[in-house]
Amino acid sequence: MSQIFYPSTNTFSRLSIFGGIFIVAFLVWAWAELNESTYATRAKVPIQQPVPFSHEHHVGGLGIDCRYCHTSVENSSFANIPPTKTCMNCHSQIWNRAPMLEPVRESFRNDSSIRWIRVHDLPDYVYFNHSIHVAKGVGCTTCHGQVNKMPLMWQENSLQMSWCLDCHRHPERFVRPRSQVFSVNWQPPPNQVDMGRKLVKEYNIQSLTSCSTCHR
Amino acid sequence: MAAVALACLNIACRRDMQDQPKYIPLRPSDFFADGRSARPLPEGTVARGQLRADKVFFTGKVGDQFVDRIPFPVTRAVLERGQERFNIYCSPCHGRLGNGLGIIVRRGLKRPPSYHIDRLRQIPVGYFYDVITNGFGAMQDYSAQVAPRDRWAIAAYIRVLQYSQQASINDVPPEHRQDLGGAGTAKPAEAKKPSE
Numbered sequence: 001m002s003q004i005f006y007p008s009t010n011t012f013s014r015l016s017i018f019g020g021i022f023i024v025a026f027l028v029w030a031w032a033e034l035n036e037s038t039y040a041t042r043a044k045v046p047i048q049q050p051v052p053f054s055h056e057h058h059v060g061g062l063g064i065d066c067r068y069c070h071t072s073v074e075n076s077s078f079a080n081i082p083p084t085k086t087c088m089n090c091h092s093q094i095w096n097r098a099p100m101l102e103p104v105r106e107s108f109r110n111d112s113s114i115r116w117i118r119v120h121d122l123p124d125y126v127y128f129n130h131s132i133h134v135a136k137g138v139g140c141t142t143c144h145g146q147v148n149k150m151p152l153m154w155q156e157n158s159l160q161m162s163w164c165l166d167c168h169r170h171p172e173r174f175v176r177p178r179s180q181v182f183s184v185n186w187q188p189p190p191n192q193v194d195m196g197r198k199l200v201k202e203y204n205i206q207s208l209t210s211c212s213t214c215h216r
Numbered sequence: 217m218a219a220v221a222l223a224c225l226n227i228a229c230r231r232d233m234q235d236q237p238k239y240i241p242l243r244p245s246d247f248f249a250d251g252r253s254a255r256p257l258p259e260g261t262v263a264r265g266q267l268r269a270d271k272v273f274f275t276g277k278v279g280d281q282f283v284d285r286i287p288f289p290v291t292r293a294v295l296e297r298g299q300e301r302f303n304i305y306c307s308p309c310h311g312r313l314g315n316g317l318g319i320i321v322r323r324g325l326k327r328p329p330s331y332h333i334d335r336l337r338q339i340p341v342g343y344f345y346d347v348i349t350n351g352f353g354a355m356q357d358y359s360a361q362v363a364p365r366d367r368w369a370i371a372a373y374i375r376v377l378q379y380s381q382q383a384s385i386n387d388v389p390p391e392h393r394q395d396l397g398g399a400g401t402a403k404p405a406e407a408k409k410p411s412e
Contacts, residue, residue: 062319065304071361078241089356090308094324113252115244124236 036158043159046152047119050103053153059184060148066140066182077129081116084108119153120144127216136205137175138167141184148184164214171205172196178203274364276345276371284340288365290372298373301366305358314377326354331374332381344371 038044058064066073069086073079084107095101107114122128134140141147145156157163167174175196180186189195199205239245245253268274273287288294303312311318314331321327329336348367351357362370385393 062308062323064308067304068308068361081242083360085356085360090320090325092356093326093354094320112250115251118242123234124238124240125233 036160041155041158041160043155043157046150046154047117049117049152050114051101052151054151055147055153056149056151066184073130074134075131077127077131079130084114119155120159122159125215127214134181135178136171136203137178137181137199139176139181139183139186141186142167142174142176146184165209168207168209168213171207172200175199175203175205272342273368276342276349282340282342282346284342286341286368286372288368294369295372295376297366298369298371298376301362302370302373302377305362306370309355313381314374315381328353328355331378337378337382341371341375344374 034040059066069082070079071082084104087101087104088108091101091104096105103114106112133143143157147153172193173196174188176186176188177199239253241254243253244251247253248255262268270287272278272283276282302310307318308320309318309325310316310328310331311321316328316330331337345367347355348358348362348370349364350359358367385396388396
């Protein structure tokens with residue numbers, strides 16, 4: 001029987017043992033990357049809606065306040081999607097024959113719901129409350145991004161737990177004065193961390209990171 | 217390949233806890249014909265503590281007459297709340313000055329009357345509460361968007377706007393005149409003229 005392994009095979013085996021570590025490391029890295037990719041989180045992907053509602057136009061162009069439509073955001077855990085009636089406040093007169101808005105008029109005529117596609121869908125095992133975040137100086141754009149520049153709505157951030165914890169561990173990096181919470185043009189000042197520390201004290205912001213804060 | 221398979225597994229196997237069979241706000245329902253899990257209230261439903269027995273507070277009227285007093289003390293906090301709510305819900309059409317030239321009007325909505333015409337300056341304050349509650353002309357009602365107490369706060373702020381647009385520089389306390397910027401320096405000379 002001839003020899004199966006030649007002396008040169010030693011080099012291959014050393015290489016493959018050495019390389020195996022890299023292969024495993026690469027697989028772990030690739031898995032982690034994929035897990036945080038926009039493919040998995042659905043971030044930055046514009047969502048098609050039954051009516052192509054543009055925040056860019058309504059917020060950026062017309063300057064309508066977030067709360068004109070999302071009325072419950074200051075009092076409720078849930079920032080409501082407005083009823084069709086809110087659209088009709090203006091669109092009973094403006095663009096009231098536009099074919100694009102026919103689903104809105106139909107909804108208003110028939111008292112039926114427009115089936116908007118949910119953009120920010122937290123897992124059901126996560127508790128989230130809008131009102132407390134707004135009351136403690138977390139601005140809309142901090143989580144939702146520059147909605148005034150979104151022709152169709154997309155989810156700006158990953159909404160993954162590590163992203164939540166970034167802020168829950170270091171609120172001073174993200175909070176802003178309460179008067180600026182609904183401003184879409186607010187940008188963090190150069191002294192954000194100093195100002196943030198003051199606001200954290202003033203607003204009594206607690207760095208809540210226990211499991212049951214969100215998983216309750 | 218293995219990484220992709222792992223990631224797919226990872227995504228695929230979390231859905232059942234992610235979407236639990238419970239109704240969160242606005243989640244559709246297969247059970248009701250209209251698909252809404254949040255059910256509309258049967259007409260005449262009154263929740264405990266929400267009887268709205270205080271007719272003046274909730275209608276702005278006594279009998280058929282609009283009241284001309286706001287039914288609670290108007291403090292600075294109330295006026296600031298009114299300013300905030302006005303700027304959110306009213307200014308798109310009425311404009312921040314209440315002159316009826318908001319952005320939506322400039323884009324084609326029927327122009328509402330300015331608050332600074334005599335008729336609206338004389339009208340009892342309950343009228344503004346009533347219009348917010350029930351709408352008027354082309355204006356839809358804002359009863360779903362603005363809570364009753366906030367409606368009164370807005371009505372109070374409309375009065376503030378009306379006073380401010382009729383005010384002269386002499387109504388501004390001297391220590392605040394410089395806050396007005398250019399307007400404050402130019403107008404005292406005009407204001408002095410009549411007395412000279």
